[in-house]
Amino acid sequence: MPGVGFIRVKLLQVDKGQNATTSEPFDPFVAVNVKETVNSPGQKPQYVQKKRTIYPEWNTCFDAHIYDGRVINMIINEKPNNMLAEVTISARALADKCKDGSISTTWLDLKPSGRLQIQIRFFSENEEQIPQSDSEKGGGITRRRGAIKQQKVHEVKGHQFIAKFFRQPTYCSFCNEFLWGLNKQGYICKICNCAVHKKCHEKILGQCPGSAKDSRETKLMSERFNINVPHRFKVNNYMSPTFCDHCGTLLYGLFRQGLKCEVCGTNCHKKCEKFMPNLCGVNQKMLAEVLSQVRKAPSVSQRKQGTTSNNQEDSSSDDEAQGYEQIWDKNGPPLEPPGSKPPAAPRRKFSPTDFTFLKVLGKGSFGKVMLAELKGRGKYYAVKVLKKDVVLEDDDVECTMIEKQVLALGCQHAYLTHLHSTFTTPSHLFFVMEYLNGGDLMFHIQLSGKFDMARAQFYGAEILLGLQFLHTRGIVYRDLKLDNVLLDREGHIKVADFGMCKLNVFDERKATTFCGTPDYIAPEILKGWKYNQSVDWWSYGVLLYEMMIGQSPFHGDDEDDLFHSIMNDTPHYPRWLSKEAASMLSLLFIRNPRERLGMPDCAAGPIRSQAFYKNIDWDRMELKQIDPPFKPKIKSDHDISNFDKDFTMEKVQLTPPDKELLKTMNQKVFNGFSFTSTEADH
Numbered sequence: 001m002p003g004v005g006f007i008r009v010k011l012l013q014v015d016k017g018q019n020a021t022t023s024e025p026f027d028p029f030v031a032v033n034v035k036e037t038v039n040s041p042g043q044k045p046q047y048v049q050k051k052r053t054i055y056p057e058w059n060t061c062f063d064a065h066i067y068d069g070r071v072i073n074m075i076i077n078e079k080p081n082n083m084l085a086e087v088t089i090s091a092r093a094l095a096d097k098c099k100d101g102s103i104s105t106t107w108l109d110l111k112p113s114g115r116l117q118i119q120i121r122f123f124s125e126n127e128e129q130i131p132q133s134d135s136e137k138g139g140g141i142t143r144r145r146g147a148i149k150q151q152k153v154h155e156v157k158g159h160q161f162i163a164k165f166f167r168q169p170t171y172c173s174f175c176n177e178f179l180w181g182l183n184k185q186g187y188i189c190k191i192c193n194c195a196v197h198k199k200c201h202e203k204i205l206g207q208c209p210g211s212a213k214d215s216r217e218t219k220l221m222s223e224r225f226n227i228n229v230p231h232r233f234k235v236n237n238y239m240s241p242t243f244c245d246h247c248g249t250l251l252y253g254l255f256r257q258g259l260k261c262e263v264c265g266t267n268c269h270k271k272c273e274k275f276m277p278n279l280c281g282v283n284q285k286m287l288a289e290v291l292s293q294v295r296k297a298p299s300v301s302q303r304k305q306g307t308t309s310n311n312q313e314d315s316s317s318d319d320e321a322q323g324y325e326q327i328w329d330k331n332g333p334p335l336e337p338p339g340s341k342p343p344a345a346p347r348r349k350f351s352p353t354d355f356t357f358l359k360v361l362g363k364g365s366f367g368k369v370m371l372a373e374l375k376g377r378g379k380y381y382a383v384k385v386l387k388k389d390v391v392l393e394d395d396d397v398e399c400t401m402i403e404k405q406v407l408a409l410g411c412q413h414a415y416l417t418h419l420h421s422t423f424t425t426p427s428h429l430f431f432v433m434e435y436l437n438g439g440d441l442m443f444h445i446q447l448s449g450k451f452d453m454a455r456a457q458f459y460g461a462e463i464l465l466g467l468q469f470l471h472t473r474g475i476v477y478r479d480l481k482l483d484n485v486l487l488d489r490e491g492h493i494k495v496a497d498f499g500m501c502k503l504n505v506f507d508e509r510k511a512t513t514f515c516g517t518p519d520y521i522a523p524e525i526l527k528g529w530k531y532n533q534s535v536d537w538w539s540y541g542v543l544l545y546e547m548m549i550g551q552s553p554f555h556g557d558d559e560d561d562l563f564h565s566i567m568n569d570t571p572h573y574p575r576w577l578s579k580e581a582a583s584m585l586s587l588l589f590i591r592n593p594r595e596r597l598g599m600p601d602c603a604a605g606p607i608r609s610q611a612f613y614k615n616i617d618w619d620r621m622e623l624k625q626i627d628p629p630f631k632p633k634i635k636s637d638h639d640i641s642n643f644d645k646d647f648t649m650e651k652v653q654l655t656p657p658d659k660e661l662l663k664t665m666n667q668k669v670f671n672g673f674s675f676t677s678t679e680a681d682h
Helices: 091-096 216-224 270-275 284-296 300-305 309-321 388-393 397-410 441-448 453-471 534-549 559-568 579-588 618-622 659-663
Strands: 005-015 028-038 046-049 061-065 070-078 082-090 104-109 115-124 154-156 159-164 186-189 195-197 233-236 258-261 355-364 367-374 379-387 419-424 428-434 485-487 493-495
Touching: 005 028, 005 091, 061 070, 070 091, 082 091, 082 104, 091 115, 258 270, 355 379, 379 388, 388 397, 388 428, 397 419, 397 428, 441 485, 441 534, 453 493, 453 534, 453 618, 534 579
Parallel strands: none
Antiparallel strands: 005 061, 005 115, 028 046, 028 070, 070 082, 104 115, 154 159, 159 186, 186 195, 233 258, 355 367, 367 379, 379 428, 419 428, 485 493
């Protein structure tokens, strides 16, 4: 009988049962609720759900620790949200199905009918090594893990504005002009849903959140301008489409759709009334312009100096808003990526018609990566395709430009993915990169369970060199994981996917964005601290642990539990793990970022000098002169056998854009994206 530990459950398929009609299309999904037993005196035990519902995709896994009284409720739904059947079973009963540490595949009976097929694996918290028999290949890491990134928050008057893409016509609550489409990016307050143009958000006068009568803005207007005039709202029947003057969206319904001020004519939803400041009859736009002129008027002393500190701050913020950044070397001037300066002669420009798209290699919320052949050359490339509307909707234009810049810089280093070219169409962005058909480390770890020490050490050393190249140029990578490390045909690694990079992180200049893949996120990011390259060394530790041990160092039933584990738990190091490996991992998992291995203040010295790497000839490693311990099986230049079939079986096609939406797109924000490398030009 399994003891202390957790189970990993993989969802395989569902059988609707004999009574189901098989002719109808069937598109089910599973909702998983983990519940705990609560005993009350004189009452039957009740199940209470303390964690949020999760929705795992088919052929992916979820984890659950084994506690007495814990049950797992799995509900089969059909899209749209239509509950079909369910099953509730204790976590321990699922663990009992795993005999002698093996993987168990079983069918669970559903109520009222049908069956659910799942795969279960039990992990003991006391075991020293996960058995690796032939029947168990796949290891503890059985799913790909997507990265997350919190949107940048712009705080103005208590509002927490984030970029918002409005697919339907919306009114700006500041200037009362239309706000929609890809040409007019807007902001929306996370707290009160106030919608404004990007250009208007810094001028907003209404305070957020809470009662309008007690807001700081109302008090300010009352004290400084003697303005404290509440609206006189009354329920109103609107005979034509009308928009809320707060959140900007349409007042819905056939009658009594919203509230109208009988004095100034302001309109709002009933739910938005509490957010309306006492500015009845006040034209916020005109007042903001007057206040802006008052603020800009220099004092006598400032006029003598000819400038103001505020103007200097405004200038720097404008540069940041334009997303202009250069890659700097700490000891010298900006390092321009290859091809970033105008060449003596114009280089060839590529387009989608120059390529034949053959297979899908990967897919995510960002778009697709496809295998493509350059026509007439017989050369194959991996082409990453992003939808412009998604980039604009997620406010990721700057990140996309940074990704292109770092990829171009990567041409200077052996262990970073090299860029062939970039180009655009009206609806898509294209990154053409070298095709690394050895597969990624996630694919290989799923095949072998874990890597032997020599192989993990080799990959770790090459990744280290790539990371240090980026770090010396002020770049924080922020998304190091098994999925983003690829193998070339010889077995050398290449770090890929630079969409999370942050530039110009030197000395006291640090990053603040909450981002990364949950299993790899460093404690300082979770704490909300400003951070630097230290976060990459934490992720590097997680990556090494997964390669050598075959499972993640930190666990949780959901993200909250996982983050608590990252903040507080000490990873388990099996006895069979070498002292040198365990020592280096423990130094990489130091929670104080300044003292972590890889950072200048680490008491253990430089990372290259660690005993784990004592047999590495770093000079030869830099020159790619050390033979890899593993060479992937590759049949041809266009072989796709080292990529997941879940991707390669997909139809090769680009999602067509919304033509009406495309007309509203501001194409100028993508100026400067196109690039052709020297090698591609020749």
